[in-house]
Amino acid sequence: MNAAPPGRPDVAGQRFRDALRGLPARVWIVSLGIMVNRVGNFLPVFIVLYLTERGHSAGAAGFVLGVAGLGNVLGNALGGYLADSLGRRWTIVLSGVTTAALTAAVPFLGPLAAIVVVVGLIGVTSHVYRPAAAAALLDSVTTNRQRLAAFGVFRAAMNIGAALGGVVGGVLAGASYTQLFLGNAAACLLFGVVVAALLRDAPRPRPEKEQRTERAAGYRQALGDRVLLRFLLMTAVAEFVYVQSTVGLPLHVTDAGLDARDFGLLIGLNGLLVLVLELPATAAVARYRPEYVLAAGNLLVGAGLALTGLMTEMTLLAATVVVWTCGEMITSSVAYAYLGSLTPPRMTGRYQGLHGAAYTVGTGAGPILGGAAYAVGPWALWTLVGVAGVLSAQLCLPRRRAPAGRGAAGADVLRDGGAGTPSS
Incomplete structure (x- = not known):
């Protein structure tokens, strides 16, 4: 790995800063939505405590987490397909709205079987947006340095959201788990609203030959x-x-x-x-x-x-x-x-x-x-x-x-x- 020789200007650093300043609005819109979503991402962190407080065993809580984890894998695969077929914008909106509806239902569920099904579905829908969000960033940039800058901003937004979310989640959990999960649902819904209102999919030319290639792609x-x-x-x-x-x-x-x-x-x-x-x-x-x-x-x-x-x-x-x-x-x-x-x-x-x-x-x-x-x-x-x-x-x-x-x-x-x- 060779850096710039000693005594020469740090051209790479300058170019990275230029890439940051030149990022299109779509990168900032997606990153803002991700930050909002991460601030309210409480369910994966608190679901075990919620279940054990309701009298379920640690084994049952672990099983629910395992089902959610399997849902995460399926959600990424489904999200990748939808991002390429439905489009980045509407895939993210679909993920945010469906996750919001399912999460809002969690504190009102009774039997463990119902909780397993709903949390498993949340595992799917809550990860559908991920490939679409990454693809939306990649649609907006052309060079590797721009890609690095775009994902640097994206990661910074995730980190800020996660830091704020830990504090907000602790406060809401101290009040009630109903407020916690409703807050999670509100954040997911707001994520979808931000993307629906502000994001537009990048125009992509579709010549006839490319359309035939796309049908064969998978x-x-x-x-x-x-x-x-x-x-x-x-x-x-x-x-x-x-x-x-x-x-x-x-x-x-x-x-x-x-x-x-x-x-x-x-x-x-x-x-x-x-x-x-x-x-x-x-x-x-x-x-x-x-x-x-x-x-x-x-x-x-x-x-x-x-x-x-x-x-x-x-x-x-x-x-x-x-x-x-x-x-x-x-x-x-x-x-x-x-x-x-x-x-x-x-x-x-x-x-x-x-x-x-x-x-x-x-x-x-x-x-x-x-x-x-x-x-x-x-x-x-x-x-x-x-x-x-x-x-x-x-x-x-x-x-x-x-x-x-x-x-x-x-x-x-x-x-x-x-x-x-x-x-x-």
Whole structure:
């Protein structure tokens, strides 16, 4: 990875700032909607507490979460199809409105079976918007640096919304769970209203030949892309590693004689760093090839979390949090932008849908596999995390030869003077 030589102006940083300033309004509209949605995204966080307070067992609550997780995978796949066929705008609106209606019904449901069905449907509808939102951003930009800037803003909006949502959710839950879920529903509905009122799908020319190609395009074609499959496998493995920050880390904190307050401080440190530094970190890595940025970031996440098992003092644990948070910050926006550079025309929604599905599989399998490994012994989990971190980094590196028909865009990023090429 070669940066600008010493003594020369930081052209990459200047270009990234220019890309930020030049982002079209559609990027800011989608990001605003995402922030509103994240502020009110309470159900996944509080549903277990809600169910156990109503007298249901922890096993039943876990089953409801599992059904919702399966719904998340299906929602991403459905959202990718709808984004390419129905359009970005109306896919997001459909997701927001249906999720709002279903979430508002949760506190009024009685039997557990009804809760399982409705929460499972929420798992689907609440993730339908994700591929469409990412595709809407990619429709608005053309170069890799613009993609990085767009997803940097998108991620910043998500982080701000999540930070505010934790505070608002705690206040509403303290009042009543009915208010909590109705607040969640209101945020989803407002998300849909913002997008319906302000967003317009980018015009796309549709010559007759392209229409015939679109009819033939589908998930089967996407899954025939070996470069995409490698990227999806990397995503699933990397998310398995990252989710141990909410599985293995709290278990280790308890075993080390620390308490929930200490774990909260460690997670708060992660959130603060991401909120303040992720966008500058994205700008800093914009000059490097994305494959190497992703590999370095995954190595940092894996190493930082693997080292957790060797630390028992808060200061040292905080240092490991800084390490894996740095990896998180430099990979998050780059992954989206890199996938955008690999996507063929008319397949943006499906590619983003598969990415979301792989992400959800990794985060869903992480607690199961991580908990099982920790039951064998803490050493087993942290060894597995280290190995998986190396594997996810290796999967990021470009292959020696691109598959037939892919050309330079498969093994390397598209060379448009953006993030895929080093600064000269």
